[in-house]
Amino acid sequence: MGKGRVTVIDIAKAAGVSKSTVSLVLQASPLVNESTRTKVNAVMRELGYVYNRGAANLRQANARSKIIGIVVNDLTNSFFAELAVGVDTVVQSAGFVQFLSNTSESIDRQREVIASMREHGVSGLIISPARGTEATDLKPLVVAGIPVVLVVRNIPGAKVSSLVSDNHAGTFAAVEHLAALGHSRIAFVGGFPDTAVFDERLSGYRDAMSKTGTGFQDELVVSSAPSRAGGVGALARAMAMPEPPTAAVCFNDAVAFGVCDGLRARRIEPGKDFAVVGFDDVIEAKTTVPALTTISVDPQGIGQRAAQMLLKQINAGKPEAESVVSSVRLIVRESCGAAMNKLGRKMA
Amino acid sequence: MGKGRVTVIDIAKAAGVSKSTVSLVLQASPLVNESTRTKVNAVMRELGYVYNRGAANLRQANARSKIIGIVVNDLTNSFFAELAVGVDTVVQSAGFVQFLSNTSESIDRQREVIASMREHGVSGLIISPARGTEATDLKPLVVAGIPVVLVVRNIPGAKVSSLVSDNHAGTFAAVEHLAALGHSRIAFVGGFPDTAVFDERLSGYRDAMSKTGTGFQDELVVSSAPSRAGGVGALARAMAMPEPPTAAVCFNDAVAFGVCDGLRARRIEPGKDFAVVGFDDVIEAKTTVPALTTISVDPQGIGQRAAQMLLKQINAGKPEAESVVSSVRLIVRESCGAAMNKLGRKMA
DNA sequence: TGACAAAGTTGGAACGTTCCAATTATTAAC
DNA sequence: GTTAATAATTGGAACGTTCCAACTTTGTCA
Numbered sequence: 001m002g003k004g005r006v007t008v009i010d011i012a013k014a015a016g017v018s019k020s021t022v023s024l025v026l027q028a029s030p031l032v033n034e035s036t037r038t039k040v041n042a043v044m045r046e047l048g049y050v051y052n053r054g055a056a057n058l059r060q061a062n063a064r065s066k067i068i069g070i071v072v073n074d075l076t077n078s079f080f081a082e083l084a085v086g087v088d089t090v091v092q093s094a095g096f097v098q099f100l101s102n103t104s105e106s107i108d109r110q111r112e113v114i115a116s117m118r119e120h121g122v123s124g125l126i127i128s129p130a131r132g133t134e135a136t137d138l139k140p141l142v143v144a145g146i147p148v149v150l151v152v153r154n155i156p157g158a159k160v161s162s163l164v165s166d167n168h169a170g171t172f173a174a175v176e177h178l179a180a181l182g183h184s185r186i187a188f189v190g191g192f193p194d195t196a197v198f199d200e201r202l203s204g205y206r207d208a209m210s211k212t213g214t215g216f217q218d219e220l221v222v223s224s225a226p227s228r229a230g231g232v233g234a235l236a237r238a239m240a241m242p243e244p245p246t247a248a249v250c251f252n253d254a255v256a257f258g259v260c261d262g263l264r265a266r267r268i269e270p271g272k273d274f275a276v277v278g279f280d281d282v283i284e285a286k287t288t289v290p291a292l293t294t295i296s297v298d299p300q301g302i303g304q305r306a307a308q309m310l311l312k313q314i315n316a317g318k319p320e321a322e323s324v325v326s327s328v329r330l331i332v333r334e335s336c337g338a339a340m341n342k343l344g345r346k347m348a
Numbered sequence: 349m350g351k352g353r354v355t356v357i358d359i360a361k362a363a364g365v366s367k368s369t370v371s372l373v374l375q376a377s378p379l380v381n382e383s384t385r386t387k388v389n390a391v392m393r394e395l396g397y398v399y400n401r402g403a404a405n406l407r408q409a410n411a412r413s414k415i416i417g418i419v420v421n422d423l424t425n426s427f428f429a430e431l432a433v434g435v436d437t438v439v440q441s442a443g444f445v446q447f448l449s450n451t452s453e454s455i456d457r458q459r460e461v462i463a464s465m466r467e468h469g470v471s472g473l474i475i476s477p478a479r480g481t482e483a484t485d486l487k488p489l490v491v492a493g494i495p496v497v498l499v500v501r502n503i504p505g506a507k508v509s510s511l512v513s514d515n516h517a518g519t520f521a522a523v524e525h526l527a528a529l530g531h532s533r534i535a536f537v538g539g540f541p542d543t544a545v546f547d548e549r550l551s552g553y554r555d556a557m558s559k560t561g562t563g564f565q566d567e568l569v570v571s572s573a574p575s576r577a578g579g580v581g582a583l584a585r586a587m588a589m590p591e592p593p594t595a596a597v598c599f600n601d602a603v604a605f606g607v608c609d610g611l612r613a614r615r616i617e618p619g620k621d622f623a624v625v626g627f628d629d630v631i632e633a634k635t636t637v638p639a640l641t642t643i644s645v646d647p648q649g650i651g652q653r654a655a656q657m658l659l660k661q662i663n664a665g666k667p668e669a670e671s672v673v674s675s676v677r678l679i680v681r682e683s684c685g686a687a688m689n690k691l692g693r694k695m696a
Numbered sequence: 697t698g699a700c701a702a703a704g705t706t707g708g709a710a711c712g713t714t715c716c717a718a719t720t721a722t723t724a725a726c
Numbered sequence: 727g728t729t730a731a732t733a734a735t736t737g738g739a740a741c742g743t744t745c746c747a748a749c750t751t752t753g754t755c756a
Contacts, residue, residue: 033703057711058406059710059743075429097449097464121401287606353712355711369735381735400712407714
């Protein structure tokens, strides 16, 4: 047994029909007689047949394989893991299989990964681009007519669909909320300054600071790596200021957790002596102590919507690029001190 | 332009050579003249040629595609995300590309995903099986001669390689450490009772409890979902006992974080009034406050070793199954109170 | 009975690549 | 100047599938 692989012809011989008929069975064609179908299926099970999608794809030059590629820039960030899960759910139920790769923010790695995916004939790509990705990097994909949906980070000039969250509105709402609670020295903490997401979130912060009358001050923005460790470091610099802030709007939840860690290490209780607001609403945000006030972007939901956008393009044939910004909302929990205020204890 | 895709024949025509020569160039064969090679390469770039691996695979019946599949049971758990990153690093540098899918603990989904991967001709599979996976589920893979490495959870009777961490030794060490710090009411918290991993960790706990003379008591093991939320719930039940524990060995870090959350919600300070030990050593463990004492299993390292085992099998041709249990070590940080003890403050 | 349609089935060509054996061009050796 | 060896190139067959047009069988209707 098992010298070469079992092919459609082996099945045909064993079932006493032609390979064409077997092929029709594989495609669940209504043309084939019910009794033939069951017999062929039985033989396939018996011989342990595995469909060779490569060969099939070769023949149907038009229809691409049933693979959706998803490329993320940092899988260890649970935001992306959840996004991937969201994509997976809709993609699987549409009969596709997901092909996830991680670039770790490396442009070279990203190029390799995308090339590999093209070689394997992906039907479409969902990409959260690595830092520094440019429109020209995506050019080959659009000329090849491969549908692409960018998520999280948009790339100006790339003629592909994108789905980003409303970063400006998010930080704007965060600042407004903190100002309403009585804070005026509100820092913007964390994130790498050379990314579009950073710019958008910072501008929301800046606009709100100006509007609420407290004014925007450059020294109150302290950047760092967008990670927990980065948050710890950034907080240290913020607290070293002559007049330290009493509240922080953080680049993302990871940074916010780091800020809380740093505060506690200084015997300052987040949510009581200092207000912290995150961005993303990862799962841990609601179970941690104190529960994190944050901007909800629903990573799974984003993944699902991105997948839907992509499938729509794939089915439409002609990839019509659309840009959607997904709205966002402030989830008030404990880390901003709002709960305390209700009890009459004024903070800051 | 660009009706059909660019093939090796188009390149051959444009470069004035035969398709065979182009094929040799693609495989970097030393047979082809240097000047021919550069010319062909130039034409390929110019026409935007993409290699069709499907077609290639079809011809080389022996050599499988350069895909490694990785199947995890819960991508939202950062342990698995990190494991995947570890696999990715070694797999990519060997010229393979990774194909990750998430089963969300569903056996059906797992079957679909594995079938899809076979259809796409994966060279090998790294699987962290869903709960309830049986040896027969893996049977088709081994008869087809596809190398498989099981990680995290082993499956008795499956004739495939496995790489699991030394769960028994881990919890044993944790209990010994806590006993040395003076604890005697030590609970085992979290995890689903019907998994092999749970049994192993529990038996390490049980053996150590017996050995240290405090004895094993059934009521001190309180199970739950292996998540942060599960930890919160389990702690609540533990503290409701007539004689509540003073320390907890947790099923994994996620549960341990939940336990810390629950303690703080009760105004009990983890690492001071109550000792907590986790299992896994995820990245957050060292930056959180208090830093988590835990059993280090180095998820990225496991991923890398698993990938190496798999590549070895793929290159060897004949898949020789090997079982390795990866050793594990106790990382003492703050949440167990050991640091406090050094300062003379006795806990519990 | 013959004509026609409907339901099933079928062989061969095609997809884009690699492998093989065969061919041609070039160089080396006598 | 012929032969042998080497270097470089080549056409055709094969991989496992799907599509197409053609075919057979069975049933229906005038």
